[in-house]
Amino acid sequence: MKIKYLGRKILAIMLKDDKILTITESKENIFKEKGSQFIAQCFPITTEKSFSKILAEIKKKYYDASHHCYAYRLLNDNIKYSDDGEPNGTAGLRILNAIDHFKLQNVLVVVIRYFGGTKLGIGPLGKAYYNSAFEVLEKSKKIEKLFYNKVFVNVDFNQISSIHHIINNFEVKLTNTIYKETVKFEILVKVNDLKRFEEKLVDELKGNVDIKVNKLLILD
Numbered sequence: 001m002k003i004k005y006l007g008r009k010i011l012a013i014m015l016k017d018d019k020i021l022t023i024t025e026s027k028e029n030i031f032k033e034k035g036s037q038f039i040a041q042c043f044p045i046t047t048e049k050s051f052s053k054i055l056a057e058i059k060k061k062y063y064d065a066s067h068h069c070y071a072y073r074l075l076n077d078n079i080k081y082s083d084d085g086e087p088n089g090t091a092g093l094r095i096l097n098a099i100d101h102f103k104l105q106n107v108l109v110v111v112i113r114y115f116g117g118t119k120l121g122i123g124p125l126g127k128a129y130y131n132s133a134f135e136v137l138e139k140s141k142k143i144e145k146l147f148y149n150k151v152f153v154n155v156d157f158n159q160i161s162s163i164h165h166i167i168n169n170f171e172v173k174l175t176n177t178i179y180k181e182t183v184k185f186e187i188l189v190k191v192n193d194l195k196r197f198e199e200k201l202v203d204e205l206k207g208n209v210d211i212k213v214n215k216l217l218i219l220d
Helices: 008-014 048-061 092-101 122-138 157-167 191-204
Strands: 002-005 019-023 027-033 036-044 067-073 079-082 107-114 142-155 173-179 183-190 210-219
Touching (some): 027 122, 036 122, 142 157, 142 191, 157 191
Antiparallel strands (some): 027 036, 173 183
């Protein structure tokens, strides 16, 4: 019997729950307050690199805007926000508050402001940024995504029926079966079921099984 964990450190860093709530696509909403225009845009993202690319494109497109304020939340409370020149605490944090209101992760919200000539004051300004972010997220389609591990199970041909029996007793996804000298099954297993699944394989097959667990995946 061999059990090998691939990318185990990544799992430990990323995994905090077995599912997240996120958005499915980009949306835009325009909010106006005393002459100022707030263009709120939200995006599903998974990495800081994707955030940087989106922000650069927005700044290029809306180069003449007064401010490009933003907030994002990724997995395991990985957050970042910016007031981009607005008074401290009036923009980025308020945008993050709107994201947290909907309990969203892997989400970026950017609010582009065109100043209308009238200063709003600290309180109303913060409310304007919050409302802008809230409204664009409110009309965004949301989806719950589950975390899975990809598990590779390698067995002899005479163990195929046992593998299918185990699979039928778990909520797993059999994604591929490769027949060579032995049989390799590629199976997606919910992270919270992984330990029980491994134990069941070892027990049912009396240790005559090779198991490899790949890094974390997120599936709809």
